[in-house]
Amino acid sequence: MLVRILVLLYLVGAPALAQTLCQPNASNGYRVRISIKTALGNQAYEWNENEMFLFQATMAFAMRRYYKTETYNVDNIIVCNQTRRVSFWFVVISPENPTMLIPKADVEKAVSALTTRLPCRPMSNSMSRHRINNAFLLTDRTLEFLGIHPTLAEPVNPDTPPWLIVFGVVIGAVFAGIIALLVSSLLQKRRKEKGMMEDGQDEEDRQMKGVENGINLDGIYNRGFTDDDRFTKL
Amino acid sequence: LVKILPNLGLGDRIPSHQELERMEKEEAGDRPKWDNKTQYMLTCVGFCVGLGNVWRFPYLCQSHGGGAFMIPFLILLVLEGIPLLHLEFAIGQRLRSGSVGVWTAINPYLTGVGIASLLVSFLVGMYYNTIIAWVMWYFFNSFQNPLPWSQCPVNANLTDLVSECTRSSPVDYFWYRDTLNTSTSIGDSGGLQWWMVLCLLCAWLLLYVCCLRGIATTGKAVYVTSTLPYVVLTIFLIRGLTLKGSLDGIKFLFTPDLNELMNPSTWLDAGAQVFYSFSLAFGGLISFSSYNSVHNNCEQDAVIISIINGFTSVYSATVIYSIIGFRATERFDDCLEGNILALLNAFNLAEGSIKEGNYAESLQNLNGTFPETIQSLDLKTCDLQTFLSQGVEGTGLAFIVFTEAITKMPVSPLWSILFFIMLFCLGLSTMFGSIEGTVVPLQDLNIFPKRWPKEAITGIVCLVSFVIALIFAQSSGNYWLALFDSFAGSIPLLVIAFCEMIAVVYIYGIDRFNKDIEFMIGHKPNLFWQVTWRFVSPLIVLVIFVFYFVTKVSSNVTYIAWNPSSEDFPTLEVLEYPAWIYVIIFILAGVPSLVVPGTAIFKLIRRCCSNKNVYGAEVDTVSAKVQMFTTKMS
Numbered sequence: 001m002l003v004r005i006l007v008l009l010y011l012v013g014a015p016a017l018a019q020t021l022c023q024p025n026a027s028n029g030y031r032v033r034i035s036i037k038t039a040l041g042n043q044a045y046e047w048n049e050n051e052m053f054l055f056q057a058t059m060a061f062a063m064r065r066y067y068k069t070e071t072y073n074v075d076n077i078i079v080c081n082q083t084r085r086v087s088f089w090f091v092v093i094s095p096e097n098p099t100m101l102i103p104k105a106d107v108e109k110a111v112s113a114l115t116t117r118l119p120c121r122p123m124s125n126s127m128s129r130h131r132i133n134n135a136f137l138l139t140d141r142t143l144e145f146l147g148i149h150p151t152l153a154e155p156v157n158p159d160t161p162p163w164l165i166v167f168g169v170v171i172g173a174v175f176a177g178i179i180a181l182l183v184s185s186l187l188q189k190r191r192k193e194k195g196m197m198e199d200g201q202d203e204e205d206r207q208m209k210g211v212e213n214g215i216n217l218d219g220i221y222n223r224g225f226t227d228d229d230r231f232t233k234l
Numbered sequence: 235l236v237k238i239l240p241n242l243g244l245g246d247r248i249p250s251h252q253e254l255e256r257m258e259k260e261e262a263g264d265r266p267k268w269d270n271k272t273q274y275m276l277t278c279v280g281f282c283v284g285l286g287n288v289w290r291f292p293y294l295c296q297s298h299g300g301g302a303f304m305i306p307f308l309i310l311l312v313l314e315g316i317p318l319l320h321l322e323f324a325i326g327q328r329l330r331s332g333s334v335g336v337w338t339a340i341n342p343y344l345t346g347v348g349i350a351s352l353l354v355s356f357l358v359g360m361y362y363n364t365i366i367a368w369v370m371w372y373f374f375n376s377f378q379n380p381l382p383w384s385q386c387p388v389n390a391n392l393t394d395l396v397s398e399c400t401r402s403s404p405v406d407y408f409w410y411r412d413t414l415n416t417s418t419s420i421g422d423s424g425g426l427q428w429w430m431v432l433c434l435l436c437a438w439l440l441l442y443v444c445c446l447r448g449i450a451t452t453g454k455a456v457y458v459t460s461t462l463p464y465v466v467l468t469i470f471l472i473r474g475l476t477l478k479g480s481l482d483g484i485k486f487l488f489t490p491d492l493n494e495l496m497n498p499s500t501w502l503d504a505g506a507q508v509f510y511s512f513s514l515a516f517g518g519l520i521s522f523s524s525y526n527s528v529h530n531n532c533e534q535d536a537v538i539i540s541i542i543n544g545f546t547s548v549y550s551a552t553v554i555y556s557i558i559g560f561r562a563t564e565r566f567d568d569c570l571e572g573n574i575l576a577l578l579n580a581f582n583l584a585e586g587s588i589k590e591g592n593y594a595e596s597l598q599n600l601n602g603t604f605p606e607t608i609q610s611l612d613l614k615t616c617d618l619q620t621f622l623s624q625g626v627e628g629t630g631l632a633f634i635v636f637t638e639a640i641t642k643m644p645v646s647p648l649w650s651i652l653f654f655i656m657l658f659c660l661g662l663s664t665m666f667g668s669i670e671g672t673v674v675p676l677q678d679l680n681i682f683p684k685r686w687p688k689e690a691i692t693g694i695v696c697l698v699s700f701v702i703a704l705i706f707a708q709s710s711g712n713y714w715l716a717l718f719d720s721f722a723g724s725i726p727l728l729v730i731a732f733c734e735m736i737a738v739v740y741i742y743g744i745d746r747f748n749k750d751i752e753f754m755i756g757h758k759p760n761l762f763w764q765v766t767w768r769f770v771s772p773l774i775v776l777v778i779f780v781f782y783f784v785t786k787v788s789s790n791v792t793y794i795a796w797n798p799s800s801e802d803f804p805t806l807e808v809l810e811y812p813a814w815i816y817v818i819i820f821i822l823a824g825v826p827s828l829v830v831p832g833t834a835i836f837k838l839i840r841r842c843c844s845n846k847n848v849y850g851a852e853v854d855t856v857s858a859k860v861q862m863f864t865t866k867m868s
Binding site for chain 2: 033035036037038083084085086087162163164165166167170171174175177178181182185189
C-alpha cells in the first residue's frame with residue numbers, strides 16, 4: 001500500500017518536481033529562441049510537439065557527446081514556458097539523480113562549438129552546436145541559446161594574400177610590355193640608321209659610276225623633261 | 235570692334251596658310267599623327283570623360299535639385315564648355331603645337347600660360363594616378379569570395395570582431411584601415427605603407443607602358459580604355475534595374491526641385507563641373523588637336539565631344555543612383571527587420587505577426603500599452619529618404635558606398651572586378667591627356683636635350699611623379715590628396731582658361747582666328763561662337779574664379795579626418811590645417827597662377843637687359859616645324 005502511494009506520488013510528483021526545476025530565469029537554465037520563418041522563409045515548418053521532442057533529443061545527444069560516461073535521455077531535458085515567438089526555457093537534469101540540475105557552465109560546454117561560418121570539418125567533439133543547428137536547418141543566428149555566444153571562427157590566412165598574386169600577374173605583364181616596346185623602338189631606330197647609311201652608299205656609287213663611264217656627267221640633269229610622257233597626251 | 239593689343243612679328247612666328255597647305259601635302263614626317271579619326275575622338279572623349287563624371291556629377295545632381303540641375307548644367311555646357319573646347323581644338327590645329335608652343339607663338343610673353351598648364355598637368359597627374367593606384371588595390375582585392383570588405387575581421391585574441399570595424403562598418407574599416415591605414419591628422423605622416431607603394435608603382439608603370447611612344451601607343455590603348463567604361467556602365471544599368479529599390483534611387487536623383495535654381499551656388503557648381511569635366515586648360519587637348527590634319531572639322535568635333543561628355547555624365551548618374559537606390563533599400567529593410575525582431579523578442583510575439591506593412595500600426599499599439607519597454611529597446615528610425623540622401627561623392631562614393639552595395643549583390647566579386655576596371659579605364663584615359671600636357675611642353679621648352687627620345691622623357695616624368703607621389707602612400711596620404719585636389723586642380727585652371735581666351739580673342743585677334751577657322755573648315759564661325767568667345771565664356775570663367783577665390787580665402791580651411799578615438803566616431807572629424815600647410819597651398823595654387831605674369835616679367839627684364847629682339851623666333855619648339863628667322867640684333 002505504502003509502496004503504491006509512493007509510486008503514485010513519484011509518478012505524479014516527478015513531473016511536478018521537474019516542472020518546478022524548470023522555470024524562467026532559472027539559474028541553471030538557458031533560454032532558447034528559434035526563428036524558423038527568418039531562416040527558411042517559405043519553406044518554414046511548424047513548430048510543434050514533435051519538433052520539441054527533436055530538440056530534447058538533440059540536447060540529450062549533445063550532453064552524451066560531451067559527458068561520455070553518462071547516458072542522457074530525452075526525459076533529462078526539461079522544457080517550459082513556451083511562447084508564440086517560439087522561445088522556451090530548458091534545464092538539464094542528471095540521469096542518475098533527477099533532482100540535480102546540471103550546472104549552466106557544463107551545459108554551455110556541451111552546446112558550444114565552432115560556428116557554422118566555415119564549411120563543416122569532421123573534427124573533435126566540439127561540433128555539437130553545428131549538429132544541433134543542422135538538425136533544425138537553422139543557423140547560430142536563428143537558433144539562439146541566449147547567453148551562449150558562438151565562438152568566432154579562426155580567420156583563414158592563406159600563405160600569399162590573393163591580391164599579391166593578381167598584382168604579380170599584372171606587373172609581370174606590364175614589365176613584359178615595357179621591355180617589348182623599348183626593344184622594338186631600339187630595333188626600329190637601328191634599322192632606320194642602317195637604311196640611311198645604305199642610301200648614302202648608293203649616292204656615292206652613282207657618282208662613281210658617272211665618272212667611270214668616262215663621260216663627264218658633272219652637269220645638272222635637267223628634270224624638266226622626265227615626266228614628259230606622263231603629261232603630254234594631247 | 236574689338237581692340238587688339240599690339241602683337242609684333244606674329245606672322246613670323248606662326249606658319250601661314252600656304253605653309254600649312256604645303257606641310258599638309260608633304261606630310262612632314264617628324265610630327266606624330268593620328269592613325270585615324272576614331273583614335274583622336276576616342277582619346278579626346280577618354281580625356282574628358284573621367285572619374286568626375288561618375289562620382290562628382292551624380293552627387294551635384296542629387297544635391298542641387300535633381301532633374302532641375304540639368305537646366306543650369308546644359309545651359310553652361312553650351313555657353314561655357316563647347317566654346318572653350320572649340321577654341322582649344324582650333325588653336326591647336328592651327329598652330330600645330332603643344333600648349334607652350336601655341337602660346338609662345340601667339341606672343342612670347344605668354345609662354346607663362348603654357349608653363350602654368352605644364353605645372354597643373356604635372357601636379358594633377360600626380361594625385362590622379364594615386365587614385366588609380368587605390369582603384370587597382372581594390373581591383374586586386376576583388377579576386378576573392380567573400381570580398382574582404384564584406385565582413386569585419388576578428389581581433390587578435392579571437393574573442394570578438396575588431397572594435398574600430400564594429401563601431402563604423404566593414405567597408406569604412408577596409409577603406410580607412412586596410413587600404414589607407416590613415417593617421418589621425420595631416421601632420422602625422424605615419425610612414426610609407428608598402429602595399430600602397432606597390433600599387434602606386436604598378437599604376438605608374440602601367441601608365442608608362444601606355445604612354446611610352448606618345449600617341450602611337452596611347453592611340454591603341456584608347457580603343458579599350460575609352461570604350462570599356464560604357465560597356466560596364468550598361469552592364470551595371472541592366473543589373474541595377476533588376477535589383478529591388480533601384481527605381482527609387484533613379485526617381486530620387488531626377489525628382490526636380492525648381493527652387494534650387496534660385497540658389498546661386500547651384501549655377502556656380504554647375505559651371506565649375508562643366509569646366510573641370512572638360513579637362514580644359516591642361517594643354518592636353520591643344521596637343522592632341524595639333525596632331526590632326528589642318529582641314530579637320532574641329533567645330534564638329536567640339537560639339538560631338540561635348541554632347542558625349544554631357545550624355546556620359548547623365549548616364550553614369552542614372553547607373554550610380556540605381557545602385558544607390560538598391561543599397562538604400564537594403565539598408566532600410568535591414569533597419570526595419572532589426573526593429574521588428576527587437577519587438578518580437580521583447581514581447582514574445584509570433585514570427586510574421588509584425589511585417590513591414592503593419593509595422594507602424596503595431597509599434598503605435600505597443601507603445602500605447604508598454605511605453606517603457608519600447609523606450610528601453612532603443613529602436614532606430616528607418617527612413618528611406620535619409621538612406622538615399624547619404625549620397626556621397628568622390629572616393630567615399632566609389633570605395634565606401636558603392637563597394638557596400640556590391641557586397642549585397644549576388645556574385646559580388648564579378649561586379650567588383652567590373653566596377654574597378656571601369657574606374658581604372660576612366661582614370662587611365664584621363665592620365666593620357668595629363669601626361670601629354672606634361673611631356674610635350676617639356677620638349678618644347680628644351681628642358682631635355684633634343685636627341686633624347688620621347689621614351690626617355692616620358693620615363694623621367696613618370697619616375698619623378700612616382701617619387702613625389704609617394705607622399706600619398708603615407709598614412710596621411712589621403713589628406714594630402716584632398717589638399718592637392720582642392721588647390722592644385724581648381725584655381726590655376728580657371729586662371730589659365732581665362733588667359734587662354736583673352737590671348738586668342740584679344741592678343742591673337744579674333745578676326746585672324748575667324749579667318750583661320752574659315753581656312754581650316756571652310757566656313758566662318760557663326761554668331762554663337764563670336765558672342766561666346768568674346769564675352770560670355772570669359773565672363774562665366776571670371777565669375778566662377780572670383781567666387782572660388784573669395785570662398786577659399788574667406789573661409790577657414792579645414793579638412794576631415796578619420797579618428798577612431800574622436801567623440802563622434804564614425805563621423806569624420808573636422809580639423810584645421812596646421813600653419814605650414816599654407817606654404818604648400820601657395821605652391822599648389824599660387825605658383826602655377828603666378829607663373830603666367832611671372833614669365834612675362836622675366837622675359838621683359840631679360841629683353842631690357844640684353845637688348846635683343848624678342849619677337850624673333852627665339853623659341854624653336856620641337857613640336858612645331860616652322861621656318862624661323864634668326865634673332866636680329868637691333
